[in-house]
Amino acid sequence: AQSVAQPEDQVNVAEGNPLTVKCTYSVSGNPYLFWYVQYPNRGLQFLLKYITGDNLVKGSYGFEAEFNKSQTSFHLKKPSALVSDSALYFCAVRSRGDSNYQLIWGAGTKLIIKP
Amino acid sequence: DGGITQSPKYLFRKEGQNVTLSCEQNLNHDAMYWYRQDPGQGLRLIYYSQIVNDFQKGDIAEGYSVSREKKESFPLTVTSAQKNPTAFYLCASREGRALLNNEQFFGPGTRLTVL
Numbered sequence: 001a002q003s004v005a006q007p008e009d010q011v012n013v014a015e016g017n018p019l020t021v022k023c024t025y026s027v028s029g030n031p032y033l034f035w036y037v038q039y040p041n042r043g044l045q046f047l048l049k050y051i052t053g054d055n056l057v058k059g060s061y062g063f064e065a066e067f068n069k070s071q072t073s074f075h076l077k078k079p080s081a082l083v084s085d086s087a088l089y090f091c092a093v094r095s096r097g098d099s100n101y102q103l104i105w106g107a108g109t110k111l112i113i114k115p
Numbered sequence: 116d117g118g119i120t121q122s123p124k125y126l127f128r129k130e131g132q133n134v135t136l137s138c139e140q141n142l143n144h145d146a147m148y149w150y151r152q153d154p155g156q157g158l159r160l161i162y163y164s165q166i167v168n169d170f171q172k173g174d175i176a177e178g179y180s181v182s183r184e185k186k187e188s189f190p191l192t193v194t195s196a197q198k199n200p201t202a203f204y205l206c207a208s209r210e211g212r213a214l215l216n217n218e219q220f221f222g223p224g225t226r227l228t229v230l
Contacts, residue, residue: 009155034218043119043205043221044158090157102173103219105157 002027004093006106013081013113021076021109023091031093033074034103035065038088047089050074061085081113118142119222121206126227128193128200136191136225138206146209147189148219151175151202158205164189193227201229 005024013019025031032051036044048059055067065076076089091106118141128134140147146165150158160173164183178197183189189208193200203226207219 036221041203041224041226043121043223044207044219046218046220049218102160102163105159107155107157 002093002095002104004091004104004106006089006091006109008109009107010110010112013111015083015113015115016080019078019081019085019111019113021089021091021111023074023076023106025072025074025091025093025104027093027095027104029095031095033065033067034092034094035059035063035074035076036090036092037061038090038108040087044090047076083113083115086111086113119206119208119220121204121222121225123225124223126225128227128229130229131195133192133194134227136193136204136206136227138189138191138222140187140189140206140208140220140222142208142210142220143186144208144210144220145186146211147183148207148209149173149179149181149189149191150205150207152205152224153202161191161204199229200227202227 003026034049035047038044047063048057050057050067058064063078067074088108088110090108092103120139122137148163149161159175161179162181164170167186170183180192203224205224206222209217209219
């Protein structure tokens with residue numbers, strides 16, 4: 001079965017430190033991978049995606065993610081965290097060979113940046 | 116939240132009542148989606164539509180119904196058959212139904228509470 005795992009329910013980081021939010025996946029075939037962010041009582045906002053090519057993808061608000069095929073991971077990173085980065089982050093995946101147009105979603109990771 | 120609007124923002128329903136959540140997009144997107152979000156869980160797909168006058172059940176369609184009479188509109192009805200409807204409902208759209216690498220754009224959400 002296809003799945004996405006975000007192994008940490010919550011990640012705490014001090015402001016100014018680098019942050020990583022982890023995502024691993026299991027899909028048949030090569031994946032399209034996405035990261036979204038959700039602020040309280042709001043809809044999700046798209047951050048970045050991996051389609052093909054360079055394994056390091058840069059996105060909005062200074063975030064980037066690294067696709068690692070051998071480890072089936074797509075971890076979200078930022079070199080220097082801001083308090084305003086505090087939010088809920090979702091990883092999602094779709095298999096290229098899948099005629100089903102659904103995204104498979106992770107359960108989300110709450111990121112807390114402390115001043 | 117882009118060009119997707121959801122109304123109302125908050126909705127209160129008595130048990131046994133049907134309610135309809137509105138979702139409108141002006142992005143000219145072909146595909147539209149309805150998700151349910153519960154605390155501590157990821158997004159679960161209720162229904163999706165790839166084209167006008169066509170829609171498919173997602174993972175948790177029981178107790179819900181939709182219509183797609185116009186490209187820009189995808190209303191969701193929560194019927195009395197839905198046993199636990201209190202949740203945050205998110206609508207999304209995506210350009211190009213055949214382009215699997217395109218991201219989804221989300222509305223601001225409707226919080227439904229059953230009294």
